[in-house]
Amino acid sequence: MSVPVTGSRARIAFIGAGGNARSHMRDVLQDPKAELVGICDTSAQALADAAARLPEAASVPTFTDYRELIEKARPDGVVISIPHTLHYEAAAYALEHGVSAQVEKPLTCTPGDARKLIALRERTGLVLTVGYQRHYQGAWRWVHENVAGGRFGPVHFVETWQCQNWGGGGWRGVPELSGGGQLNDSGSHLCDMMLWASGVRPTEVFAFQENRGIKVDRISAIAFRFPDAGVGTMAIIGDSVRGMDEGMQFWCRDGRVRIDGMERKLRITLYTPDGAGHEVPAQESADYPSNKDANFIRCLLGEETPQATAEDGLAVAAFTEAVYRSVATNAPASVDW
Ligand SMILES: NC(=O)c1ccc[n+]([C@@H]2O[C@H](COP(=O)([O-])OP(=O)(O)OC[C@H]3O[C@@H](n4cnc5c(N)ncnc54)[C@H](O)[C@@H]3O)[C@@H](O)[C@H]2O)c1
Numbered sequence: 001m002s003v004p005v006t007g008s009r010a011r012i013a014f015i016g017a018g019g020n021a022r023s024h025m026r027d028v029l030q031d032p033k034a035e036l037v038g039i040c041d042t043s044a045q046a047l048a049d050a051a052a053r054l055p056e057a058a059s060v061p062t063f064t065d066y067r068e069l070i071e072k073a074r075p076d077g078v079v080i081s082i083p084h085t086l087h088y089e090a091a092a093y094a095l096e097h098g099v100s101a102q103v104e105k106p107l108t109c110t111p112g113d114a115r116k117l118i119a120l121r122e123r124t125g126l127v128l129t130v131g132y133q134r135h136y137q138g139a140w141r142w143v144h145e146n147v148a149g150g151r152f153g154p155v156h157f158v159e160t161w162q163c164q165n166w167g168g169g170g171w172r173g174v175p176e177l178s179g180g181g182q183l184n185d186s187g188s189h190l191c192d193m194m195l196w197a198s199g200v201r202p203t204e205v206f207a208f209q210e211n212r213g214i215k216v217d218r219i220s221a222i223a224f225r226f227p228d229a230g231v232g233t234m235a236i237i238g239d240s241v242r243g244m245d246e247g248m249q250f251w252c253r254d255g256r257v258r259i260d261g262m263e264r265k266l267r268i269t270l271y272t273p274d275g276a277g278h279e280v281p282a283q284e285s286a287d288y289p290s291n292k293d294a295n296f297i298r299c300l301l302g303e304e305t306p307q308a309t310a311e312d313g314l315a316v317a318a319f320t321e322a323v324y325r326s327v328a329t330n331a332p333a334s335v336d337w
Helices: 019-030 044-053 066-073 084-096 111-124 138-148 186-198 292-300 310-329
Strands: 010-015 034-040 077-080 100-103 128-130 155-165 204-210 219-226 230-237 239-252 255-260 267-271 277-280
Touching: 010 019, 010 066, 010 292, 019 034, 019 044, 019 077, 019 292, 034 066, 066 077, 066 084, 077 084, 077 292, 084 100, 084 111, 100 292, 111 128, 111 310, 128 292, 128 310, 138 186, 138 239, 138 255, 138 267, 155 186, 186 230, 186 239, 186 310, 204 310, 219 310
Parallel strands: 010 034, 010 077, 077 100, 100 128, 155 230
Antiparallel strands: 155 239, 204 219, 219 230, 239 255, 255 267, 267 277
16 A cells, blocks of 8 residues: 655545544544544535534634545544445545545445445555554454454354444434434444454344334344354344443353453453453553554554454445345345355
8 A cells, every 4th residue: 555645744635524533533633643634514504513622622613514624634544423325426526636535334334335435545655544543452453363263163143232222313223314213323233343353244034123113223133154054143222222232142162251341440351261250451552553443543554454454344245234124024144245
């Protein structure tokens, strides 16, 4: 990959200035290797809120059209944090105009669009990353390196679950903007971890979903099978009591690995063939990028490689699309890898 930036600081702009973007603006503002050069949102209120909450960003030029942002602010990279079905068009526009992109999850709402973005990345040599922050957390990295890495032999069963008091409010409840419900929102992280941490690639899924009074899925019960006689389950409970929680277990030939909790409260237990459970200390390591914004910035400078890749985004889009197809047809659906 060629290096998109020749200077010592990457020029970063935001497409979308809502709740999620604001916390990432803070990361960019504090990063000595980055300069925040523009903020775009179609809502004047969102731009005003960002300026009010982040006084350091108040003098950064603002725009209501990302095409104008790209033309006038001339960023090296954009962070795209807008409703899901709009991700593809904004990312494609950025890459086509010589600008790298970190796209929030899900990368795209169809595997076909993810493949088109990967082709654009290949053609342009620009950076394309996805906003999956679990790739930067020590515990998840340990599971990825050891389970997907094959230390315990092949995986033959995967169990995954996530719960949240998720209401599907605002654009999240509008299928034309969200591209789906909780499976495509917080559930996108669960799909990503199931695929990235285990390395399995389900070939077939069968799913039930319920919307529970809104226009998109709130709860999902998903079963899947993967090569070499493996099967797994995924439960997404979007109408839980307050708070968010998740967990996963991987049954492998030589051990069982269980990971529970969120962020700093993540716990890993390794069960060995004698049946004993051992807590695994999963400390953060200085050997890998600390967070997704720092990683994106350093990818632009040629100092690091993407830790949450467009291929990860494609894998999630392929799995998610198969789940929705299974629900729509009430039949097993093959995954379009
Ligand atoms: N990685 C995470 O843990 C995490 C957490 C929360 C949200 N997200 C993701 O961030 C994205 C945004 O979610 P949010 O919670 O910030 O939503 P939000 O509603 O708070 O913000 C979205 C913003 O996008 C703006 N917008 C809509 N269309 C636009 C366009 N064409 N150009 C520019 N701006 C436009 C809206 O006006 C709004 O201000 C979603 O992809 C979501 O899944 C990720």
